[in-house]
Amino acid sequence: MSGSRQQPGLACEECRKKKLRCDRQRPQCDQCEESGTVCIVNQARSPRGPKKGxxxxxxxxxxxxxxxxxxxxxxxxxxxxxxxxxxxxxxxxxxxxxxxxxxxxxxxxxxxxxxxxxxxxxxxxxxxxxxxxxxxxxxxxxxxxxxxxxxxxxxxxxxxxxxxxxxxxxxxxxxxxxxxxxxxxxxxxxxxxxxxxxxxxxxxxxxxxxxxxxxxxxxxxxxCLQTAQAWILLTHYEYRYMNYRRAWLTAGRAFRIIQLAKLHEIDRQNLGVNMAHTEAWTEAEEKRRTYWLAYCLDRLLNISDEWPLSLHDEALYIYLPVSESDFQHGRPVVMNSLYHEMESSGEKMLPPLAETVVLITLCWHSVAIQRVAHSGNISPDQSTDTWTRHRWLYQLVQKRLMLISLPSSAPELHDPLRLFTNMLANAAVIWFYNIMEALQIDIDDDTFLVPLYSAYEIVGLAKPLTRSGFFKAHPFSPMLLYLSANFIKAHADQLSCVSVSEDTQLKLGELKKALRILQGGNNLAMGYLDLLESDLYDKFCSVSPVRGFAFPVTGQTQPPFFMDIMDSF
Incomplete structure (x- = not known):
């Protein structure tokens, strides 16, 4: 045998199979000869290295x-x-x-x-x-x-x-x-x-x-339609990743184009024509959704700073949006108007986008009531009527909450808009209670328990919100998390007096954790988190009345009017 460690040529198939050293002898190697096996050599074996192609x-x-x-x-x-x-x-x-x-x-x-x-x-x-x-x-x-x-x-x-x-x-x-x-x-x-x-x-x-x-x-x-949609999407981007005030100005461009196109009265015409033609109905539904998204955006952008609206609801000739499934599959469905659904709250569950429209409208009406009360230009009789209307709106919100409320483990909450709707309904209850406090209305302990439960519900809903990742979370979700945290912290002294008292710091920790996760894709979460963790927060809660969403943190690292608040101390 030569001094070479391995003989030239290919090993036979039997030696390769048994992983033995083949001596490459022909016509039969020693291993095959001893075992009585036919010695076969495959000459067409593919070379080693990357696969062909x-x-x-x-x-x-x-x-x-x-x-x-x-x-x-x-x-x-x-x-x-x-x-x-x-x-x-x-x-x-x-x-x-x-x-x-x-x-x-x-x-x-x-x-x-x-x-x-x-x-x-x-x-x-x-x-x-x-x-x-x-x-x-x-x-x-x-x-x-x-x-x-x-x-x-x-x-x-x-x-x-x-x-x-x-x-x-x-x-x-x-x-x-x-x-x-x-x-x-x-x-x-x-x-x-x-x-x-x-x-x-x-x-x-x-x-x-x-x-x-x-x-x-x-x-x-x-x-007109595509331009308005482009401005709305650009507003969402600027709101999440840039400056809040810039987003507010950009939204104004979208609102003006929507008013120019008269999307608020697209259902003034005969709806039967669209119902008979699927393509025409789908186009009309896309216009409805464009209007309602702008409508909600207008209120959510202005709600914390109490700026005036651009899109009003006094003279609407437009139906609420249908479900996402009906929309995408082109199934013509006739929805009710906003006013009808507000009056019949609690009778049936609406699709998530339509439910969002109704809840935001109820909340904004409460803001209008609060502004009238703070104006000081109303008579005692008008004041009684104002309180009666506020209580009626509050009851509508509670009915809607009972209708759409879902546990945090419900599979329906995988839909980001359905999850936001559940959070919004609970936030609306807290919001109405805050307005009652701002109007200095006598509140008993039983009334206090209702918004407290809603605040705890938002804490529970923060878990599915963060599990879905900040990319799919609704851009205004941090506002609702902050509202819950603000309520719990501002009423910490009352929690020890009720039977449902829980660890306040634990609840606040859960909400802060959710805001930390969301801040990766939402500047608003960053602004609210900075305010919650600031040393001045306790001072704010002890001096300022709880009003609406308390302090108008608006998606910037430093909230709007932050210096104005500091100057008051």
Whole structure:
């Protein structure tokens, strides 16, 4: 036997199977000869290393990415805005790799984008396409669309998916549709931990694109609806990730366009025409949802600072929104009006969005009552009528709470909007009680127990809220968590006098924990958490009357009017 450790050639199949050292003798090796086994050598065995097509797939993907980069750097921006080529080039530029991986990092048109390749997708070779830039864009576009409808749409259920995917694939879509799509992608990127770096670029392009549409807006324009929807989505982004006051001003643009389009009276016409045509009914329902989301946004943005409303409910000719299932499947359903559902509170459960509209309206009416009471310009008879109306509204809120209340373990609470509705109903009870205190009405211990139970219910609902992650939580959820924490802390001295007394610090700890989790995707949670943990909080509670949501923390690290409050001490 030679000095070589292993003989040249291939080992036989029997030795390979038994993991024995084969001496490669032919026609039969020693092992097979001793065991009386036929010695078979497979000459067509595949060589070791990556599977066939694996390296080729990697090379093709690298070539695709390089083509995207080169195409984004080579194409200049045309002057006249929103044709197909401009849209494709700008999208490619937004989806470029990060600066440190870009060949020409000095180019101002390169924006961050990370691209990951799943190992499962490398088993099949990829043939280079004629337009690799469009191939890369299609993958990212599909990802952003999916993120939007998975994480953003559940709390802003405004768009019909079928209608969106129909017009989004058209190469000649109007500029208003392009702007709406950019704002959708902006919120989608903000709702993904891996696409955060795209936010700044998408925000800049979306805002500039929407502002350029002012000359195209008219009451009978088809662009009115998409423009209003784009402004609403942009408001949600600014409210969660930027400045509260900026979001409030941006919301004003949406409200004015909605008023221009007269969405508050779309059901003044004969509804039977829409009921007979599914497509027409779906479009009308999308308009209803756009109006009602703006309606709720108007009240939630103004409720803590008690600013005047833009969208009023005195003369509405519009039905409440239907369930999400009926909307997406195009099943024509006739809902009741807002006034009818308020009058018949407690008779039936409404879809989450419709329930939110009713509860927010009841709460806002209580704010109006409080303002009248604080004005000092009412007679004793009017004061009695005011208190009677407040008590009637409070009873309606309690009826709705009993109707929709769910335990924190209920599977229905996986729906973020249903969860928010349950929190809002409990928060409304606390809110009405706070107004009773502000009006200096005599309150007995039994009356105090009702908002106390609601505050504890919100503590319990904070668990499913944080389990779903801050990306899918309703943007105004921190306001309700803060309201509960404010009530528990402000009434800590009363809790020791009632039989349901529990560990106050434990409850406050649960609410603070929820706010800490939510602050990763919501500046409002950060502002409320800072106020709860500040040393001045106890001083606020002892000096200031509890009013509405107590202190108007509005999504900034430093709450609005913070210095004004400090000056009062």
């Amino acid at each position: 694996h390296l080729k797939a990697l090379r093709n993907r690298i070539a695709t990415l390089e083509s995207i980069i080169n195409c984004g750097q080579a194409n200049a921006r045309p002057k006249d805005g929103f044709n197909e080529q401009y849209h494709a080039n700008n999208t490619i530029q937004m989806l470029s790799p990060p600066q440190e991986y870009t060949p020409n990092a000095a180019s101002p048109e390169c924006h961050p984008f990370s691209y990951t390749v799943e190992s499962s997708s490398l088993s099949t070779p990829i043939t280079p396409m004629s337009s690799p830039a469009h191939a890369g864009f299609d993958m990212v576009e599909a990802d952003l669309n999916q993120l939007y409808f998975d994480r953003v749409h559940p709390v802003v259920p405004m768009l019909h998916q079928g209608r969106y995917f129909t017009w989004s694939q058209r190469p000649d879509k109007p500029s208003s549709h392009t702007c709406l799509q950019l704002t959708m992608w902006l919120l989608a990127a903000a709702s993904s931990a891996h696409l955060q770096h795209m936010r700044e670029s998408l925000y800049t392009r979306a805002r500039h694109a929407i502002e350029a549409l002012d000359h195209e807006i008219s009451p009978d324009s088809a662009a």
